[in-house]
Amino acid sequence: MSFTVAIVGRPNVGKSTLFNRLVGKKLALVDDTPGVTRDRRPGDAKLIDLRFTIIDTAGLEETGPDTLEGRMRAQTEAAIDEADLTLFVVDAKSGLTPLDKTFGELLRRSGKPVVLVANKSEARGSDGGFYDAFTLGLGEPCPISAEHGQGMIDLRDAIVAAIGEERAFPEEIDEAETNVSLAPGGLEEGDEEEEPEYDETKPLRVAIVGRPNAGKSTLINRFLGEDRLLTGPEAGITRDSISVEWDWRGRTIKMFDTAGMRRKAKVQEKLEKLSVADALRAIRFAETVVIVFDATIPFEKQDLQIADLVLREGRAAVLAFNKWDLVEDPQAVLADLREKTERLLPQARGIRAVPISGQTGYGLDKLMQNIIDTDRVWNRRISTAKLNRWLEHQQIQHPPPAVSGRRIKLKYMTQVKARPPAFMVSCTRADALPESYVRYLTNGLRNDFQLPGVPIRIHFKASDNPFENRKKKR
Numbered sequence: 001m002s003f004t005v006a007i008v009g010r011p012n013v014g015k016s017t018l019f020n021r022l023v024g025k026k027l028a029l030v031d032d033t034p035g036v037t038r039d040r041r042p043g044d045a046k047l048i049d050l051r052f053t054i055i056d057t058a059g060l061e062e063t064g065p066d067t068l069e070g071r072m073r074a075q076t077e078a079a080i081d082e083a084d085l086t087l088f089v090v091d092a093k094s095g096l097t098p099l100d101k102t103f104g105e106l107l108r109r110s111g112k113p114v115v116l117v118a119n120k121s122e123a124r125g126s127d128g129g130f131y132d133a134f135t136l137g138l139g140e141p142c143p144i145s146a147e148h149g150q151g152m153i154d155l156r157d158a159i160v161a162a163i164g165e166e167r168a169f170p171e172e173i174d175e176a177e178t179n180v181s182l183a184p185g186g187l188e189e190g191d192e193e194e195e196p197e198y199d200e201t202k203p204l205r206v207a208i209v210g211r212p213n214a215g216k217s218t219l220i221n222r223f224l225g226e227d228r229l230l231t232g233p234e235a236g237i238t239r240d241s242i243s244v245e246w247d248w249r250g251r252t253i254k255m256f257d258t259a260g261m262r263r264k265a266k267v268q269e270k271l272e273k274l275s276v277a278d279a280l281r282a283i284r285f286a287e288t289v290v291i292v293f294d295a296t297i298p299f300e301k302q303d304l305q306i307a308d309l310v311l312r313e314g315r316a317a318v319l320a321f322n323k324w325d326l327v328e329d330p331q332a333v334l335a336d337l338r339e340k341t342e343r344l345l346p347q348a349r350g351i352r353a354v355p356i357s358g359q360t361g362y363g364l365d366k367l368m369q370n371i372i373d374t375d376r377v378w379n380r381r382i383s384t385a386k387l388n389r390w391l392e393h394q395q396i397q398h399p400p401p402a403v404s405g406r407r408i409k410l411k412y413m414t415q416v417k418a419r420p421p422a423f424m425v426s427c428t429r430a431d432a433l434p435e436s437y438v439r440y441l442t443n444g445l446r447n448d449f450q451l452p453g454v455p456i457r458i459h460f461k462a463s464d465n466p467f468e469n470r471k472k473k474r
Contacts, residue, residue, distance in 0.1 A: 002170045003163055004053045005045070006083035008076055008107070010099045011035045011059025013091040014119040018146035019056035022047055028056050029240050029274050035059055036271060038072050039230050039242045039257075040079040048156045050168060055079045058230075060103045068237065071230055085113045085163050088138060092118040092129035096136070104136040113162040115155070116141040122150055198376045203252040206371060207282045209310065210292035211302050212236045212260025215322040219292065219358035220244060220257050223368075229257055236260055239275045241282040248368050256282040263302050283309070287419070288316045288375045290367070295321040295333070295355065299340050311348050311455050314420045316378035318370050318453075319353040325360050349443070350452025378454045380421060384414045386449075387423070394444055403432040421445075422457035430460035 007015045011034035019028050022045035029036050037058050045054035057079045058072035065074065080086055088107055090100050107114050118130045121143035133141035142158045144151030160168045208216045213235035221229055224246055230237055242257045259275035267273055283289055289310045293303055298321060310317045319341065327333050334355060341353050352370040356363035391413045400408040412426040423445070427433065442456050 002052055003084040003167050004055065004082060005085045005087055005159070006040075006055045006057060006076075006079040007087045007089060008057050008060060008080060008103070009089035010097065010103065011061065013059075013089045014146045015059070015089050016056055018087070018089065018117070018119065018144075019043065019054060021146050021149060021152075022054050027240075029271070029278060031271050031274065033271055035069075035072075036239060038075075038237060038239055040075050041240055041242050047152060047159070050156055050159060055083060060099065060106075062099065062102060068230075068232055068234055071232060074227075075230055080107070080110055080112065083112065084167065085115065085159065086110070087115050087117050087159075088136075089117045089119050090129070090133055090136075090141070091120055092126040092133070092141075092143065093120040093123040095129035096132045101136065104138055108138065114138050115158045115162050117155065118143045119146050121145060122148055196381060198379055200251065203254060204288065204372070204375060205254045205256070205286045207241075207256040207258060207286035207289045207315075208292060209258050209279060209283060209289055209306060210260060211294070211300065211306070212262060214260065214292040214294045215358045216260070216292050217257050219320070219322060219356070219364075220255055222358045222361050222364060223255065236272075239271070239278075241278045251372075253368075256286060258282050261302070261306055263305075280309075283313055283315060286315060287378070288318065288371050290318050290320050290371065292320050292322050295323050295327050295337075298337060299344060304344055307345055308347070314455050314457070316374045316420070316454050317348060317351060318367070318374050319351060320367055321353065321355045322358055324355040324362055325357040327355075330355070348453050348455065349446060352453050374453055377451055378420055379418050380449070380451065381418050382415050382421075382449055387413045387415065390444075390448060391425070394441065398440060400427075400437055401434060403429065403434075408433055416459070420455040420457060421451060422459065424459045424461055426461050428462060430462040433460055
């Protein structure tokens, strides 16, 4: 991207609506309630022929630095420092407020280029607010409607005028150079029989999920080494699913912070429902999911439901027992947690569990190594020849049961996909195979092919009988 733009303004002026308009997706949560956005969220924006990075921010408020609103303002000020240009959004419908004038002074002192944006200019009676915006001394306001997409050409021209033609339209980079990294590791997809090597260079998407106040945002801040995400003692601070990128031992990690998920019966407000839906979407698009437990009160019912949800989605899961610095007897607690993990999560036998502390940084390298190892298992492919030899051996050890006096025969097995590992078994009378025998095969695959802690799917397909629909000859 050629340059970075921050969207700032007081609460409820339409910053997130404009952000969604520019990125072309409904990434940021939008609601009539003031103060929905709390963290700063980056995105790739497209405006006519302009391409740039856009940062959505929390509404600016005047308050003490120790309050939640004060910490939100610090995040917004960090976005202003990071950006090359600021879009200062005011509400033309309701007119200027003292807050607008205060933050107009703040932006003027920053010395960065500012484009004054008068949003909601399509509303009746917005002319007064539009002309009031001239009094801020930040130049001519640009009238737009973020909700309806009006005034986008004028906004494009104002951005180009403020940032300059050279910054707005940098010289094109030779495509031949950029295409080198499009194929991860420069490898083509190998034959299914060759069991392709795990690609250590491919970027990895990791979602951090858990109950409210489990320490998810603090954990990511510790990974990054900076206060990138808003944290505090209050539960439920995070609302949007915010993605951040960083390198770990030369590999790009894209990590998603998500809102804490409470029990469904307790989620009543519309805004919290939107936050949980955003978290679920982050789980579906992630490759590995770190489920953060509070080590002081682990294995609540909601913890197990979140873990079950992640496994049913087919994601590679790692358990992180956070707040380990608050545990008094680590050895005894660790032994108890391992026993409970095996007993309460039998559907992911061998799942990796790591004690960590987001506050002190204890165990974070070990957690990242377990994330990589789990992703390697999640991507594993097994050759068809090995699978069929294994299937024959399993049937000799424990033949399928006879149902209604007729024995079930398993004929052929192959892996149809990875991420997670999924297998297809051709057999007779697939609908009659007992669930207990399916578990026997699943556990055998997990033990014999080293597939610990990841979901395993086995699909059974009955062989076609070519004589089934023929009439009997008399």
